[in-house]
Amino acid sequence: MASSTHTPALKPIELIVYSDFNCPWCYVAHKEISTAVARAKAAHADVPFKLEYRPFQLDPSLPEDKPVCRIACYKKKFGSEARMGSVCQLLKERGKSVGINLYVLSSLLYLPSSFFCSFSSP
Numbered sequence: 001m002a003s004s005t006h007t008p009a010l011k012p013i014e015l016i017v018y019s020d021f022n023c024p025w026c027y028v029a030h031k032e033i034s035t036a037v038a039r040a041k042a043a044h045a046d047v048p049f050k051l052e053y054r055p056f057q058l059d060p061s062l063p064e065d066k067p068v069c070r071i072a073c074y075k076k077k078f079g080s081e082a083r084m085g086s087v088c089q090l091l092k093e094r095g096k097s098v099g100i101n102l103y104v105l106s107s108l109l110y111l112p113s114s115f116f117c118s119f120s121s122p
Helices: 024-043 070-078 081-097 113-117
Strands: 013-019 049-055
Touching: 013 024, 024 049, 024 081, 070 081
Parallel strands: 013 049
Antiparallel strands: none
């Protein structure tokens, strides 16, 4: 009687990512995570991945019912216009490294996340 060799299924590597979809840094991180998972799958095709995104609101002080000035928010967050400029430049460079062309201050208004949710599928 021949014996069969059976390799047990590997347990998936589970990644839970908390992300604010209104945050450009979170978008860059999403691209970096996607690239890392793709590389891992290419190197180890037998290892399954389970990727789960969960919402996280970075700035709960933003109003839900009206847009606010993005530049004012950034100045408040980063302390000065010079610091804001250097952080935005770093974000552009980091985005470009993963294939995203970010126009960080092209939109002067922050729209509340609830605005974007209104376009999602039911």
